[in-house]
Amino acid sequence: MTIxxxxxxxxxxxxKLAATAGETRNAALEAVSAALLAHxxxxxxxxxxxxxxxxxxxxxxxxxxxxxFDEGKMRDVIAGIRDLVAMQDxxxxxxxxxxxxEGLVLEKVTCPIGVIGVIxxxxxxxxxxxxxxxxxxxxxxxxxxxxxxxRTNKKLFEIIYGAVRESGLPExxxxxxxxxxxxxELLECHESVxxxxxxxxxxxxxxxxxxxxIPVMGHADGICHIYVDKDADLDRAVPIIFDAxxxxxxxxxxxxxxxxxxxVAAELMPRLKAALDEKQVEIRGSREIAxxxxxxxxxxxxDASEYLDYILSVKTVSDMQEAIDHINYYGxxxxxxxxxxxxxxxxxxxxxxxxxxxYQNCSTRFADGYRYGxxxxxxxSTGKIHxxxxxxxxxxxxxxxxxxxxxxxxxxxxxGAKQFHFKDL
Amino acid sequence: MTIxxxxxxxxxxxxKLAATAGETRNAALEAVSAALLAHxxxxxxxxxxxxxxxxxxxxxxxxxxxxxFDEGKMRDVIAGIRDLVAMQDxxxxxxxxxxxxEGLVLEKVTCPIGVIGVIxxxxxxxxxxxxxxxxxxxxxxxxxxxxxxxRTNKKLFEIIYGAVRESGLPExxxxxxxxxxxxxELLECHESVxxxxxxxxxxxxxxxxxxxxIPVMGHADGICHIYVDKDADLDRAVPIIFDAxxxxxxxxxxxxxxxxxxxVAAELMPRLKAALDEKQVEIRGSREIAxxxxxxxxxxxxDASEYLDYILSVKTVSDMQEAIDHINYYGxxxxxxxxxxxxxxxxxxxxxxxxxxxYQNCSTRFADGYRYGxxxxxxxSTGKIHxxxxxxxxxxxxxxxxxxxxxxxxxxxxxGAKQFHFKDL
Numbered sequence: 097m098t099i100x101x102x103x104x105x106x107x108x109x110x111x112k113l114a115a116t117a118g119e120t121r122n123a124a125l126e127a128v129s130a131a132l133l134a135h136x137x138x139x140x141x142x143x144x145x146x147x148x149x150x151x152x153x154x155x156x157x158x159x160x161x162x163x164x165f166d167e168g169k170m171r172d173v174i175a176g177i178r179d180l181v182a183m184q185d186x187x188x189x190x191x192x193x194x195x196x197x198e199g200l201v202l203e204k205v206t207c208p209i210g211v212i213g214v215i216x217x218x219x220x221x222x223x224x225x226x227x228x229x230x231x232x233x234x235x236x237x238x239x240x241x242x243x244x245x246x247r248t249n250k251k252l253f254e255i256i257y258g259a260v261r262e263s264g265l266p267e268x269x270x271x272x273x274x275x276x277x278x279x280x281e282l283l284e285c286h287e288s289v290x291x292x293x294x295x296x297x298x299x300x301x302x303x304x305x306x307x308x309x310i311p312v313m314g315h316a317d318g319i320c321h322i323y324v325d326k327d328a329d330l331d332r333a334v335p336i337i338f339d340a341x342x343x344x345x346x347x348x349x350x351x352x353x354x355x356x357x358x359x360v361a362a363e364l365m366p367r368l369k370a371a372l373d374e375k376q377v378e379i380r381g382s383r384e385i386a387x388x389x390x391x392x393x394x395x396x397x398x399d400a401s402e403y404l405d406y407i408l409s410v411k412t413v414s415d416m417q418e419a420i421d422h423i424n425y426y427g428x429x430x431x432x433x434x435x436x437x438x439x440x441x442x443x444x445x446x447x448x449x450x451x452x453x454x455y456q457n458c459s460t461r462f463a464d465g466y467r468y469g470x471x472x473x474x475x476x477s478t479g480k481i482h483x484x485x486x487x488x489x490x491x492x493x494x495x496x497x498x499x500x501x502x503x504x505x506x507x508x509x510x511x512g513a514k515q516f517h518f519k520d521l
Numbered sequence: 522m523t524i525x526x527x528x529x530x531x532x533x534x535x536x537k538l539a540a541t542a543g544e545t546r547n548a549a550l551e552a553v554s555a556a557l558l559a560h561x562x563x564x565x566x567x568x569x570x571x572x573x574x575x576x577x578x579x580x581x582x583x584x585x586x587x588x589x590f591d592e593g594k595m596r597d598v599i600a601g602i603r604d605l606v607a608m609q610d611x612x613x614x615x616x617x618x619x620x621x622x623e624g625l626v627l628e629k630v631t632c633p634i635g636v637i638g639v640i641x642x643x644x645x646x647x648x649x650x651x652x653x654x655x656x657x658x659x660x661x662x663x664x665x666x667x668x669x670x671x672r673t674n675k676k677l678f679e680i681i682y683g684a685v686r687e688s689g690l691p692e693x694x695x696x697x698x699x700x701x702x703x704x705x706e707l708l709e710c711h712e713s714v715x716x717x718x719x720x721x722x723x724x725x726x727x728x729x730x731x732x733x734x735i736p737v738m739g740h741a742d743g744i745c746h747i748y749v750d751k752d753a754d755l756d757r758a759v760p761i762i763f764d765a766x767x768x769x770x771x772x773x774x775x776x777x778x779x780x781x782x783x784x785v786a787a788e789l790m791p792r793l794k795a796a797l798d799e800k801q802v803e804i805r806g807s808r809e810i811a812x813x814x815x816x817x818x819x820x821x822x823x824d825a826s827e828y829l830d831y832i833l834s835v836k837t838v839s840d841m842q843e844a845i846d847h848i849n850y851y852g853x854x855x856x857x858x859x860x861x862x863x864x865x866x867x868x869x870x871x872x873x874x875x876x877x878x879x880y881q882n883c884s885t886r887f888a889d890g891y892r893y894g895x896x897x898x899x900x901x902s903t904g905k906i907h908x909x910x911x912x913x914x915x916x917x918x919x920x921x922x923x924x925x926x927x928x929x930x931x932x933x934x935x936x937g938a939k940q941f942h943f944k945d946l
Contacts, residue, residue: 111849115872194894200883202893209905210875290905311736311906332928339930424536446923447540450635458625458926467934468627468922469619469943480634480715480919481736482907494905497893498871501883503757505764509892518894 099281103211103238103288105268110210110236110290112266118185124231124263129177131259132224132252136170139255142247143220150218150244158346163244165220173224179471180232186489187234195519197509199502206493208234210290213282214474215304217296218242223249225472227256227270233492238282238289240273250274283308293475293487298402313487315478317428318348319402320460323419323445325436326359332457333364333435334371337408339459340433342375346404348476349431349453349463353399354410355419358384361412365389375406382411399426416441420448427451429478431463452478452485524706528636528663528713530693535635535661535715537691543610549656549688554602556684557649557677561595564680567672568645575643575669583771588669590645598649604896605657611914612659620944622934624927631918633659635715638707639899640729642721643667648674650897652681652695658917663707663714665698675699708733718900718912723827738912740903742853743773744827745885748844748870750861751784757882758789758860759796762833764884765858767800771829773901774856774878774888778824779835780844783809786837790814800831807836824851841866845873852876854903856888877903877910 132139143165150163192204212235216222223241230237241249253272260269273282282289286309293313294304301316322340324333340351356364365388369379379385380394391410398409399422413419416434423432431453434445446454453463463486465473470488477483483491508514557564568590575588617629637660641647648666655662666674678697685694698707707714711734718738719729726741747765749758765776781789790813794804805823806816816835823834824847838844841859848857856878859870871879878888888911890898895913902908908916933939 108849111845111873111875114875115869196887196892196894200887204910305734309731311904313906329928335930336928339932343930343932343935420536424533442925444540448536450536450539451921453922453924455924456926458924458929459931461931462621462625462924462926462929463922467621467931467941469621469941479736481738484919485629485922494909496876497878497888497910499878499880499883499887500867501881501887503754503761504883504887505760505768506884506886506892507764507768510768516892516894 099273099278100285100288102268102271103282103285106211106236106238106271107288109266109268110208113236113269114187114208114210114234116234116265118187120264121185121231121234122181124260124265125177125181125228127259127263128228128231128256129174131255132170132174135251135255136167139165139170139248139251142251146245146247155244159218159244162217162219165248169221173221176225176472177228180228183232183471183489186232186493191495193521195521196516197504197514200504201500201521203498203500204495205498207496209492209494211236211238211288212492213238213240213289213292213310215240215279215282215292215294215296216242218244220245220248220252223252224256226474229472229474229489229492230270231260231265233489235492236269238271238273240279240282243276246274283310286310295475311482313477313479313482313491314475315348315428315430317402317478318350318430319353319400319426319428320349320351320430321353321355321419321423321427321432322351322460323355323413323416323423323432323434324357324360324364325416325434325438325441326357327438327441328357328360328435329437330360330364330367334367336433336435336457336459337368338371340461341372341377341408342406343459343461345406347461349460350404351433351460352401352403352409353426354408355413355422356385356410357416357419358412358414361385362388365410372408377406377408380407380409384412385410402428416445420445424450430476431455431460433458433460452476524698524703525710525713527693527696528707528710531636531661531663531696532713534691534693535633538661538694539612539633539635539659541659541690543612545689546610546656546659547606549685549690550602550606550653552684552688553653553656553681554599556680557595557599560676560680561592564590564595564673564676567676571670571672580669584643584669587642587644590673594646598646601650601897602653605653608657608896608914611657611918616920618946620946621941622929622939625929626925626946628923628925629920630923632921634917634919636661636663636713637917638663638665638714638717638735640665640704640707640717640719640721641667643669645670645673645677648677649681651899654897654899654914654917655695656685656690658914660917661694661696663696663698665704665707668701671699708735711735720900736907738902738904738907738916739900740773740853740855742827742903743775743855744778744825744851744853745774745776745855746778746780746848746852746857747776747885748780748838748841748848748857748859749782749785749789750841750859750863750866751782752863752866753782753785753860754862755785755789755792759792761858761860761882761884762793763796765886766797766802766833767831768884768886770831772886774885775829776858776885777826777828777834778851779833780838780847781810781835782841782844783837783839786810787813790835797833802831802833805832805834809837810835827853841870845870849875855901856880856885858883858885877901
């Protein structure tokens with residue numbers, strides 16, 4: 097069977113999975129937990145082999161750290177599955193119930209999206225989380241993990257798919273791609289795949305977005321800003337900027353550009369520089385900033401750069417509107433923050449900045465499904481169609497309209513013989 | 522200024538429009554109503570000129586009927602605007618309010634999508650309805666109407682844009698394209714346009730979907746089915762099929778294929794044929810159907826055809842699952858109906874059929890925003906990402922996350938010094 101033929105079978109399985117009861121999907125999640133624990137030694141052994149290979153191939157430290165799957169990570173994913181089981185069934189939820197006329201009742205109910213393709217980095221725990229979210233939400237999933245985790249992923253998929261099949265979920269409700277070349281085939285299967293969620297580098301996500309007709313949810317850039325207002329409390333501003341820049345530099349929600357109101361820049365910058373110097377953060381400043389502190393010169397390219405590194409570009413603005421305009425023009429609509437004690441200014445900033453996350457007086461690093469209390473996330477979306485921001489279970493849902501009648505026909509309403517009365521139930 | 526430059530200005534206007542108060546947008550709608558009435562003679566004159574030209578160009582009758590804009594249509598659109606004014610502001614609605622930790626409050630609030638491009642048929646009332654929906658939902662709109670309505674649309678746009686500008690909505694919150702060639706430029710402006718809603722023929726919508734990176738909402742095909750179950754009441758089945766086929770044959774929600782359970786086909790078909798003969802409907806039947814009634818032979822092409830004409834393809838199925846499989850494979854996921862008195866069978870059909878509308882015992886022609894009580898619709902979506910089914914105000918919304926803090930940083934939560942407590946407010 098070719099990859100394409102198998103994807104068609106996944107598509108055919110999707111209405112069957114969508115119709116399964118919440119208890120069946122929860123039982124499948126419990127079975128997955130049990131099977132993972134029962135086979136953990138095999139999983140760890142496969143992961144050791146992947147780690148060994150990756151070390152031989154000179155894979156860098158941070159990637160090795162994500163690749164590793166040990167007892168601590170197993171505990172976390174098992175806890176995550178338990179949280180999902182405890183959550184209300186997201187499917188068959190009635191969002192609207194309306195009597196259009198006597199004996200003609202409309203219901204809008206939640207349903208899964210269908211078949212979701214997820215392309216993710218070499219992190220075995222991500223495979224488990226994504227699978228669990230898709231099982232809970234009744235979505236068929238096609239998984240393609242980073243190649244460094246090949247052996248671990250193969251083992252995990254075998255265990256998870258086996259457990260869900262034994263629990264009564266339909267054949268082909270999950271599928272795994274192994275070779276990178278299979279991504280090309282996935283991108284072409286718009287008749288079988290309803291949504292793609294690519295995770296990874298900016299260039300990779302851009303590539304996916306430019307090479308498929310399948311709707312794509314996710315984000316390429318993460319150029320986040322902090323604007324320090326003239327009414328900012330600088331005792332708050334400095335630690336917020338320090339955290340947003342240095343707590344984890346390679347995250348998409350780390351700050352890349354600081355916009356300082358001209359009235360506070362002279363007091364802010366020396367204090368900020370002292371803090372950032374601790375972590376050897378390179379500041380690239382506009383000419384005005386260079387007059388205040390010792391820093392490298394910023395060019396326009398810096399305004400549009402996602403450094404993912406210990407670098408921060410800084411410029412002054414003469415008012416909040418200038419900051420808003422800069423963010424809407426150069427930003428990536430991910431997460432942007434205002435530091436101010438002025439509630440009216442904060443509200444204006446938060447309404448006018450066109451981003452998935454708009455913050456007052458806290459670190460941009462909070463933009464994350466776990467930190468929002470969503471339990472888990474499949475990714476963060478900067479698009480405005482469908483889910484926006486961190487995407488948990490909700491973002492994996494669609495809806496359908498059910499209309500229950502007793503023989504009603506449109507001709508009677510078109511002729512005026514009958515009238516709709518629209519009564520919400 | 523080029524079209525592209527103007528679209529960029531529309532994009533820049535979009536956060537300003539998104540931040541306007543509900544009262545301002547309502548005042549703008551009232552001003553639009555008043556201006557339309559004040560200038561109705563000019564509008565009717567422009568429309569008479571369009572009608573005259575269309576008649577000279579040999580435009581067919583049904584299109585002329587839609588092109589005409591007279592006092593009756595004016596009354597309808599004014600009533601539609603009044604309904605929109607009375608509706609609650611869809612923006613700034615809090616969908617989630619959660620204290621993540623003391624003094625750190627997350628809110629998920631509704632906001633507009635941004636800039637919406639709508640390409641629609643030569644129907645002047647559509648221009649007014651679409652504009653009104655976009656004003657109410659805070660979306661900037663780029664309008665391209667059918668060329669036969671050029672003069673009417675130009676006049677309408679001038680009046681509507683003038684009225685909203687005087688009411689304080691931002692400059693460039695609306696834009697009109699006039700030449701067909703400008704559609705190509707619109708499709709290329711993915712940095713300025715957040716969503717496209719094309720209305721029109723299957724081929725045209727397919728063309729749009731295949732030639733842009735902008736997300737597209739809408740539908741190409743409308744291949745709707747009615748399945749007559751073994752437990753159907755045939756006294757209900759016949760008028761439902763008659764209405765769904767003949768009440769308005771060129772609508773996307775008209776039925777194209779009938780699937781009859783083998784147990785009822787012999788009784789159903791002669792009665793149905795007698796009814797459909799009244800309207801000279803051509804029946805294209807499978808071999809089994811041809812044994813029951815006089816009909817043309819159906820080929821596999823008929824299974825995948827949207828006739829938009831007085832033609833119905835009919836085949837027998839041996840059970841409900843065969844009907845479901847047929848619909849999911851050949852259908853367009855628009856609206857499909859089961860005729861049955863068996864509630865359990867209906868529920869199973871409605872859960873397993875993967876369509877935006879799944880009906881029991883009523884005509885597929887009910888699939889429409891007005892008939893669902895949405896007040897107005899911009900179109901019907903068969904996609905599962907974002908809005909599905911008839912799209913009213915709700916489908917024009919996105920959301921953003923606002924996070925209000927008091928200096929919180931992520932390092933404190935990563936180190937364990939602080940814990941989230943997730944309390945919904």
